[in-house]
Amino acid sequence: MRDTWILTAQCPSRIGTVDVVTRYLREQGCYITELSSFDDRLSGRFFIRAEFRPQTEQGALSEDFDASAFEENLITRAADFDMDVSLSAPDERMKVVIMVSRSDHCLNDLLYRHRIGQLPMDITAVVSNHPDMAPLAEWHGLPYHHFPITPDTKAEQEAQIWQVVQETGAELVILARYMQVLSSDMCEKLSGRAINIHHSLLPGFKGARPYHQAYDKGVKLVGATAHYINDDLDEGPIITQGVETVDHAHYPEDLIAKGRDIECLTLSRGVRYHLERRVFLHDRRTVVFGN
Amino acid sequence: MRDTWILTAQCPSRIGTVDVVTRYLREQGCYITELSSFDDRLSGRFFIRAEFRPQTEQGALSEDFDASAFEENLITRAADFDMDVSLSAPDERMKVVIMVSRSDHCLNDLLYRHRIGQLPMDITAVVSNHPDMAPLAEWHGLPYHHFPITPDTKAEQEAQIWQVVQETGAELVILARYMQVLSSDMCEKLSGRAINIHHSLLPGFKGARPYHQAYDKGVKLVGATAHYINDDLDEGPIITQGVETVDHAHYPEDLIAKGRDIECLTLSRGVRYHLERRVFLHDRRTVVFGN
Amino acid sequence: MRDTWILTAQCPSRIGTVDVVTRYLREQGCYITELSSFDDRLSGRFFIRAEFRPQTEQGALSEDFDASAFEENLITRAADFDMDVSLSAPDERMKVVIMVSRSDHCLNDLLYRHRIGQLPMDITAVVSNHPDMAPLAEWHGLPYHHFPITPDTKAEQEAQIWQVVQETGAELVILARYMQVLSSDMCEKLSGRAINIHHSLLPGFKGARPYHQAYDKGVKLVGATAHYINDDLDEGPIITQGVETVDHAHYPEDLIAKGRDIECLTLSRGVRYHLERRVFLHDRRTVVFGN
Amino acid sequence: MRDTWILTAQCPSRIGTVDVVTRYLREQGCYITELSSFDDRLSGRFFIRAEFRPQTEQGALSEDFDASAFEENLITRAADFDMDVSLSAPDERMKVVIMVSRSDHCLNDLLYRHRIGQLPMDITAVVSNHPDMAPLAEWHGLPYHHFPITPDTKAEQEAQIWQVVQETGAELVILARYMQVLSSDMCEKLSGRAINIHHSLLPGFKGARPYHQAYDKGVKLVGATAHYINDDLDEGPIITQGVETVDHAHYPEDLIAKGRDIECLTLSRGVRYHLERRVFLHDRRTVVFGN
Structure with missing residues (x-):
């Protein structure tokens, strides 16, 4: 294109x-x-x-x-x-590994955009700690790796993931609602080349269950943040953020539902900026020549 | 109307x-x-x-x-x-005291809306810890009270403010960028009847200089929050929030400039909801039948 | 749910x-x-x-x-x-027929939302004037009808569609980027029960190639409109609209790409409002108790 | 600055x-x-x-x-x-004439931004076909010219305006809700150096009473357009546009009220872009390096 x-x-x-x-x-x-x-x-x-x-x-x-x-x-x-x-180069397509857990909205969205050629990337593998998304990956003709994880096997599991990244020559890893916290070692290996979607307007509502936190605080806006991962959980450099208005009638499950759209849009935009070389990392911040 | x-x-x-x-x-x-x-x-x-x-x-x-x-x-x-x-009643106009420090964008905005009849309120006084806004208030034909404050005179100054609220029968106090932290006692007196504009998307960036905090974190969205004050600084029930996109080229002073518009819009919307009886206080949250 | x-x-x-x-x-x-x-x-x-x-x-x-x-x-x-x-009823799921031509972004989006239970509907059939979307429909386990159309066979083709609607008991037809103009007769049959997505902010840019029209006019916002169809092309009652900013660097093909997201979000929101009985038809306008 | x-x-x-x-x-x-x-x-x-x-x-x-x-x-x-x-030059302040009729929201907004130094311009005169805004201009220390207009005196009145523009050396004319249609001759004289705010999302709802047109069509978004004037009414090159959601409960007068904020924001943004030399005219379109 x-x-x-x-x-x-x-x-x-x-x-x-x-x-x-x-x-x-x-x-x-x-x-x-x-x-x-x-x-x-x-x-x-x-x-x-x-x-x-x-x-x-x-x-x-x-x-x-x-x-x-x-x-x-x-x-x-x-x-x-x-x-x-x-x-x-004009025809260059970055090699990408997508990681996912059980929520598939971001994965589905990325695979669709990939399929119609909107994102200039080659997906070398989809990796998950659950088996659920295998049929979706397979329908798109993509290799799927199920690497289960327990507290005891975290190091081994990450080694498996790292092996896939290495062997497929992936330059970028997308954490499309991958719900495991990566080890410091893994974060370092992936520094500057792994994009995560966090389901809040960071730095507000870091950590677990941000929509429940948002409900408790009674906020009138919820959002999502696409950021590079680093060693400091949910503190990596922000690429782009999205937001939607909500009101008192949105229970936590409604925020989760409403948040799906924002997460998809925000993650895919962040990924596109990265693929189009629009993002510069600079300490804890980014310079983004967006469009 | x-x-x-x-x-x-x-x-x-x-x-x-x-x-x-x-x-x-x-x-x-x-x-x-x-x-x-x-x-x-x-x-x-x-x-x-x-x-x-x-x-x-x-x-x-x-x-x-x-x-x-x-x-x-x-x-x-x-x-x-x-x-x-x-x-x-249809013709009821709530009596309101506006408090301001040195930034006059929210005051200017509220006075304009008041002048054209967009906000059903009677402003009984403008109160400030600085003399700067007197000409603006006077041009609108409004009483202006300059109550200076020092760490030693905080209690007396708040007593002066409270006297104005009492004597003019004000039912609502609007903190239109009033930059002094109110005492617990004052917060309690004004509980549920004082609306503040905080220049961040609470609960992110509580406290001082939120735009500088936002710059340091490299966020891609900045916003403002209209909320009832309570005893817990910047933690009062949220009425409404506004947001704008920003990028790397926005230095702190640019965020401040961009934030002015969001603050004006968010505060005046929160005030209008209150005046039109659209807001219900409920513990630390609000129910707002907005429009 | x-x-x-x-x-x-x-x-x-x-x-x-x-x-x-x-x-x-x-x-x-x-x-x-x-x-x-x-x-x-x-x-x-x-x-x-x-x-x-x-x-x-x-x-x-x-x-x-x-x-x-x-x-x-x-x-x-x-x-x-x-x-x-x-x-x-709480467990009521409206029966729906989706019509599509060659652009599959809205179809893909609707099928995903249907799959995760976000839209309370049963899709009884996907109908198209092209064969392209059959695999996508089949993967979701949905019947797919390919009814080709030529200027000479329009009446027969619409009869085929109508038969599917009738036989499957569909109460709603979604035109998810179906690019054929329906006959007056078909419009009348589907009046009040067919939702179309038009890729402009109606009533601006009616008719064909709205993104090219938008480019020619040099607008700085593009959008999409979900509306009930009626006999007057692109003039049916509007349910909801979405919008995005664009600039001079967006060529028509960029507007088309950017528009896909808006179209998906706007159509699915309009459909959800309809399924949740939030929309009232009233002459050429709608009353929508949205959320 | x-x-x-x-x-x-x-x-x-x-x-x-x-x-x-x-x-x-x-x-x-x-x-x-x-x-x-x-x-x-x-x-x-x-x-x-x-x-x-x-x-x-x-x-x-x-x-x-x-x-x-x-x-x-x-x-x-x-x-x-x-x-x-x-x-x-860094300290260069463009000389500007503002034209207004009876709606003063845009004028008030521009004068405020001018007062706090947000817009790098010198206002050489405020011109109106009505006397109403004189006190506002005077409070800001600005010359005010009341040039009444009747169908018979249009040519003379425009000559008066042109004289003010010429004599004060104004490089830009802002039509801040000036409700008279300018003659072809005047449009030509001001070509590329006069910015108008139209209260609709052009090219939708050209001409008079756009909010009433919008109400009749039952649109769910209303907006405003800042554009250079040219000889073709409401068809001049668009600089920037703003938009807000509305619903069935917004009667025409509510759209007008809601529109005021959008008009102010959109006009002042368009003017700022022009003053900061961010806008390039190119046939019927503009290139805007916005921020």
Whole structure:
């Protein structure tokens, strides 16, 4: 669908950060279709994202664009800037593992979007601590791994998951309502490459049963948060959040029902931003060139 | 503007709660234009709100409706239900004191809505711990009381405020960005009749500088909460909440600027619900027949 | 899930409309859990919706509630009011036919909600003018009818559809992105019992390719409308509408992608309102006691 | 408040459009804090907006930045691109005339935002066809011109308005619920520099009494549109739109009341985008780098 390459970079703030990228793109005959940059004056950090098409001198799409040479040369040229550079091809589809427990609304939603080509990813496996979702995964032609977990087998189970991630070459793990708390070790391994959906407007209502907490407090809005996981439970960097109004007539089970839609929309949006290279991790926060 | 009376009532849940109200309205020749009731099955409490017009037998508006007899008789009839009943006349305008510190956006918004008749209230006084808002209040023809406060004079200052509330017969106090924490004693006196606007989505970001807290957490939504005050700071029953999306480019001062609109809209909506008798207090939560 | 009966009624405005319903409910030992009524002063029409539980004198759920006697007696009693009365049982699941063409997002969404029990309906058939959706319907264990259509066979094809509706006893037809214009005859047969999703904020952008129309006009919001069909294309009574912000970077295909979510949410909400008896048809408008 | 210059430019799409701007900024020692560009592939048009600070070689803010030389040299350098360039200083405040009739909510809102410094503009005059708003303008220390209008005096009245615009050097005219239709001649004079607020979601409900039209159609959402005026009534390029949910209980006067908030928010947002040079006019559409 997309016919453009995506270049992203970040580095400490300094004059010339934009120019070192855009001049190079010009010299390489790259036609920029969309460009966003942001210089965070509080933390002194620079972020840039460009969509571009390599062109011949006649303006046609260049057939012999050498991506690795392009990336290498840019890094060399930008050496003084200490720049992290990343390049993504038009037809690139990130490899993804989806993890799920018993609530299947987010899984169903992601599989549908995947099926119609709305999310540029290849799902290498669906992993669960329950067997329930096997038929759904199978109907979509996806491998399903049932790895049961008990307090005693947590380490082994996580090792199984990690093996799937490793062996399938997954670059991203989506926790689509996976209800087990990951170990510190697993969190570290997945740092910056695992997106979780939490069913509250973090940092409000961390931990278990957030809709029940919300009911008890009598809030008039409920929401969901897509965030990268880190070692601090429900405190990872936030990518995007969604919200809906509720009222006194919504019992906890109604909040849960209403929340399903918000969770699906919020998680899939967060995942799309990640796949489209719109998200930059920066300490405990994110820079997102959304759309 | 409004040509209907409003009857509200609440009591423990029991069969017949609706009928005891609606049958009485029928017998008294009252024409119901809008009716809402809710029976909270978790707490076992019943709430009802009716808008009605007293009519003659010919269907004209009854000129000799005796409100106090009406209310008294209903209470007698509903004695078995232990019903709290309240009646409000079409032309009734609640007396209100507004408290403010140095941020005037909510005050400006409330005064405007008051001026064009959108909020059925009479403002008996504007009270502040600063002199800054005097010209604004005066332009609207409203008495302005400047009661400075220091840690040593808090008790005296609150006594001054309370005197204004008492002497002007105010039934509601609006804390339109009043930045002093009220004493327990004052909170108790104003319990159920003072609405505060907090500039976050409570219970997230309680306490001071919520927009700075929100920035530090990197949230993607900020909001505001209109709530009744109680003795537990920023924990009073929530009436309504508002929200807006933000992104990485919003520094704390941008969140503050963006938040002003949400605060104005949320506070004025909460106040309107209260004035229109749409809000029922019930422990730490509210029932709101909004619109 | 739901354990309450739902009673709805409408009639011309007159004093006593509420009382004739609520008094009867009381006399029959019915415990009202939620009640809404509205009296439209511009058109002089009254609408009421009550959720209730038939109870024994001891307050237990009544086991021998005679629904048809209840309904008949109420109609008799309310004869002077010319009242349309409808009663719906707690376990009642409306029979529904879903019609679809080639876009399957709404179908997929409805089938998922049906599968997890969020929509109280029984899908008796999925009907399409294309064969594409057969596997999806079959996976959900639903009969699928492929009725191709050409300009010459429109009458026959609609007869086939109508036969399915009749034979399966469907009370509601959902047009989940069915892209054929129905004949006047078919519209009349389905009047008040067929819900369509139109992919624009009606009455803006009626007719074909609304997202392209929206792009041409450069609007900054796109939306969707769930409405009852009638003989006047895209002019049927509106049940609910949804909306999303867009900007200059959204080409028509992006609007289409973004619109899918809004269409799913809006259609399923409209269908839920209908199934829960929250919608009253009234000329070209609707009264909706939403939540 | 703002300490950055803003550079905007647009031209036909061509390779090198970004580079010609960013390389020049680098060479001139300009530190870019925020950059957005968009290349419209359907119309073949390029748009760019940069916020930057001129710096000395030591990184301090340059004191001797020569804006006109900067602009001139950039135009020369970009001559091959046929680029429209515009430069705006950090302390630049656009001169603005506000026009109003009898509804003062938008005027009140704009004057408040102006007073607290949220909108970087200088209001040179408030013009009205009615005398009603004089006290409000005067309290804010602003000149007020009452120019009555009759069908016979339209030309003269518009000449009076135009004279105010000319003499005060106003670059922008805000029609804050000015209820007279401007002549073709006046529209042409103000083309691209006059923003109107229309109280509907254009292109739905063009013309008079849009809230009454909305009520008749029974829509469930109402909104407002901020747009540049042009010769085709209510068809000018849209800058931004706002929306709110409504229901059957909202009579036309309720829609009008609810609409006030949306109109204020939408108009002030549109004006802010214009003042911050976020809006590019492009035929009948706009490109808006919003935030």
